[in-house]
Amino acid sequence: MSIEEIRVYGTVQGVGFRPTVYRLAKACGLRGEVFNDGQGVLIRVSGSDESLTEFVQRLQQECPPLAIINQLTRTRYQGEFSFNDFVISTSVSNAIKTEIAADAATCPQCQEDIFNPLSRWYRYPFTNCTHCGPRLSIIRAIPYDRNNTSMAAFAMCSECAKEYNDVENRRFHAQPIACHICGPQVTLERADNKPITAFMFSMLDDIDAVCTLLQKGEIVAIKGLGGIHLACDATQETAVQKLRDRKKRYHKPFALMARDITVIEEYCTPSAKEKELLKSPAAPIVLMRKKGLEDRVTREKLLTPNSSFLTPNSLAHSVAPGQNTLGFMLPYTPLHHLILKRMNRPIVLTSGNISDEPQCIDNEEARQKLGKIADYFLLHNRKIVNRLDDSIVRVVGDKVQTIRRARGYAPTPINLPPGFNNVPHILAMGSELKNTFCLLRDGQAILSQHLGDLENAAAFNAYQNTLNLYLNLFEHKPEIISVDLHPEYLSTKLGKELANANQIKVYNIQHHHAHIAACMAENNIPLDSNPVLGIALDGLGYGEDGTLWGGEFMLADYHQFKRLATFKPVAMIGGKQAISQPWRNTYVQLLSAFTWQYLKQEYGELEILQFIEKKPLNLLNQLIEKEINSPLTSSIGRLFDAVAAAIGICREECSYEGQAAIAMEALVDVHSLNNHEETQIYPFKLDISDSIYCIDPRPMWQALLHDLQQQISQPVIAAKFHKSLANVIVEMVKHLRTENVINKVILTGGVFQNSILLQQVSNRLQALEIKVLTHSLVPSNDGGLSLGQAVIAAAKLINP
Structure with a gap:
């Protein structure tokens, strides 16, 4: 023995x-x-x-x-x-090296329990077992035992204790086990504090009443797994628009939840991969193309939102204005399953917050902040320890693309490539927008859930609280802190403060190098590999020359990078104002390519020229000439904004980052996109400046303005721009290959969330027998940046 x-x-x-x-x-x-x-x-x-x-x-x-x-x-x-x-035997506490499981959607067996009148979990909204239920959202410390979670406040009844201790039961040692007798309870309240009585509704219980309220057009705040959501009937335009007005979220698409796949299939045609994602334990929001309309009709509906392509259960136009995709998720807790049992149409289920603030997680906070948005509250008395937004994914080609990594995925570790096995503890602070932070240890990266935009004070406070929780949970004591090169990012400032307080080294990591390294790491490229060509396209990132980069071609490994090419930099007039007012980008792009006198002479009849003429051009010109709050940027995000505004999309203002580019992608004419005639390509010019190749869009603008004169439609111009941008990117790669050894190309940055551009560039590069690597585990946007910061710092530490 x-x-x-x-x-x-x-x-x-x-x-x-x-x-x-x-x-x-x-x-x-x-x-x-x-x-x-x-x-x-x-x-x-x-x-x-x-x-x-x-x-x-x-x-x-x-x-x-x-x-x-x-x-x-x-x-x-x-x-x-x-x-x-x-x-x-009883758990033992010692050095923390284990992993914390992500919260998991209700398993099929628990779903059966809550709808079985003979089960003691019948209609109990917190039913769970070891195969499903809350994890990260309720944990305070490791090991994952009940006394280290917010379930510690609920003593098990004898029946639950019996199942908890029965090794043959699937609830054996299920830490959040509870029932009607001993567990958390839900309560329905009116926002105006008036009493609710049973005769007001035809209902089985408070949860069933919520379904009735939604069907009546009311807005209900629902406390779920990782936060509080705002819900309404997605087919009632009045209800959806009321939610938009009250929440001050005027254009950004709303997420939807449907009872089952059958309901979703009324609005989308999910592929096998998309169905698999919807039904997975992570149960993310899956972005899918709208169903049932030919591309032409879809475009007409997007362009004329009041047109009557409506069916009896048609979604309200206000759910996703200007979009040809919908973001659906399935119920992922018993509470959601019970609410939607009688609901044969989708509901809006969006974060319970005001504007860009973090999602509410506390009952009293929700009453105060959401009292003027929601008509009713469905709350419960189990504390949410860790705020978790819903994750967002989409399928591009046959590959999953993560857009927001949160509930269901975080904090599942990402195994690092060969060479990173014995790296000491490293903390990477992430970016300013779409922030995550990253802990590196034992050959793994632990990426936090999505934490939002730190320029919002409440989001920054939540970021600090979550960071402290993770450092304590994992007993992580960083020996190195890695931050973004931008000196004004709050994450950078906090990282430097922590480093000074603990007398540890700080690494300043260039933004786009971090994007490329993140993609390298998740694709398991070893530490000692040869450099790859990284193409990083995004809104902006601080460059080593003090300008704002965003259209970069870099030969990079984990240790260093060489900037080989970029797009012609132009001014961002008014700094951040250029992000929210796309016409500013159009003006500066045109001014960079032509004189204003020439433009008026040749294209003066165009609507975009007449629009810009009404702006205070003398003042704007002075800002550019004197370099006042008008930093230079090579950003492709801003180029997208400029083109969108030129053809009449979100010209005056955007209410959220990337709105113009997303709307333009939705309008693309598929026939034009697939047309291979040379006339369907706008030309760009390739120059060289200070040993760096530069892509100049001047010829593209001349051709685009000519198309506007010819009254070519928005969808066709949008298609030609996407195809032309992909074409010039690939032409630049071909040119760089003549001078550099390039076998792998990485596509990264928030602009590559554009599925059309991603597929166009990928397909063209693969046709040249170049291996293309893209993101899947982490977002290509700034949500994946901290992973890149962490592995670059690790590489510098291993080989100084």
Whole structure:
């Protein structure tokens, strides 16, 4: 007989791993114990060599659905051993190296329980088991035991305790186990504090009443898993517009939740991959193309929102104005399943917040901040410890593209490529917008959930609180802090303050280098690999020359980069104002290419010229000439804005970042996009300046203005611009290949969230037999930046 100590690392706590170990150990006739500790799961077991081998093989093959085994080690156990049977022992606290599981959508068995009148979990909104339910959202400390979660406030009743201790039950050691008798409860309230009585609704309970309220056109604030949402019937224009007006979210698309795939299929045609994502334990919002209309009709509807392409259950136009995609998710908690049971149409389910503030998670905070938005509140008394927004993904080609990484995905670690195995603790602070931070340790990157835009004070406070929680949860003591090169980012300033306070080194990482490194890391490119060509296109990032970059071609590895090419820089008149007022970008692009006198002479009849003529051009020109709040930028995000405004899309103002570019992508004429005639390509000019190649859009503007004179439609011009931009990007790659060894090209940055541009560039490069690497695990936008910052700092540390 042999006695072994088996150490299991990975996502192995709170996912039914110990019960699986127990069941398999008993089946293999073994003696010993299993328990959780700070590093994962530890098994001490005695049996024949054959039985032990069978046990380990079955453990890896029959791993619970939510468990992830990263590593399993076996050693001879030399300590005291006096077990006559196999038992589950009490958890032990020591150095934290284990992983925290992400919150998981309600499993099919629990769904059956809540709709089974004979089950004691019938209509209980907090039903869960080891295969599903809250994890990160309720945890305060590791190990993941009930007393370290917000469920500690709820003592188990005898029935729940019986199931919790029954090793044959799927709720064995399910830490959030609860029922009607002993668990959290929901309450329905009116926003005006007037009483609610049962005769007001035809309802089974408060949850069922919410369905009735939504059907009546009311707005209900619903406390869910990682935050409070605002909900209304997505087919009632009045209700949706009322929500927009009250929330002051005037244009940005709303997320939708539907009871099941059948309801979603009334509005979209999800692919097999999209259905898989919708039904996955992560249950993200999946962006899908609207169903049922030919491209021509879709464009007409987008251009004329009051047109009557309506069906009985048509979505309100205000759900996603100017979009040809919808963001759907399925119910991911019993509460949502119960609300939607009688709802045969989608609901809007958007973050419960004002403007750009973080989502509310506290009941009293929600009453104060959302009292003038919601008509009713459905709240519960289980504390949300960790705020979690809904994750957003889409499928481009056959690959999943993460747009926002949060609930269901965070904080699942990302395994680092070869060469990063023994890196000390590193903290990367992320960006200013779409912020995440990243902890590096033991060959893994732990990326936080999406934390929002730090320029909002409430978001910055939430960022600091979440950072402290993660550092404590994982007992992470950084030896290096990595920050963005931009000196004014709040994340950069905080990182430097932390470094000074703890007397540790700071690395300043260039923004686009971090984008490229993040994509390298998630694609498992080893530390010592040859440089790749990274194409980083985004809104802006601070450059090493003090200008704002955003259209970059870089030869890069983890240690360094060389800027090979860029787009011609132009001024951002008014700084941030240029982001919210696209016409400013059009003006400066035109002024960079032509004299204003020439433009008036040749194109004076065009609407865009007449529009700009009414602006205070003398003042704007002075700002440019004297370089007052008008930094130079090579940003492709701003080029998209300029083109959109020129053809009449979001010309005056955008209410959220990227609105003009997203609207233009939605309008693209597919026929023109697939037309291979040379006349369908706008030309760009390739120059060289200070040893860096530069793409000049002047010829493109001349051709585009000519198209406007010819009254070519918005969808056709939008298609030609997308195709032309992809074409010039690939032409530049071909040119750079003549001077550099380029076998891999990375496409990164927020602009590559544009699925048309991503596919156009990818397909053209692949036709040249160039390997193209894109993002999947982390966003291509700034939500993935902290991963890149972390691995660059690690590389500098390993090879100074």
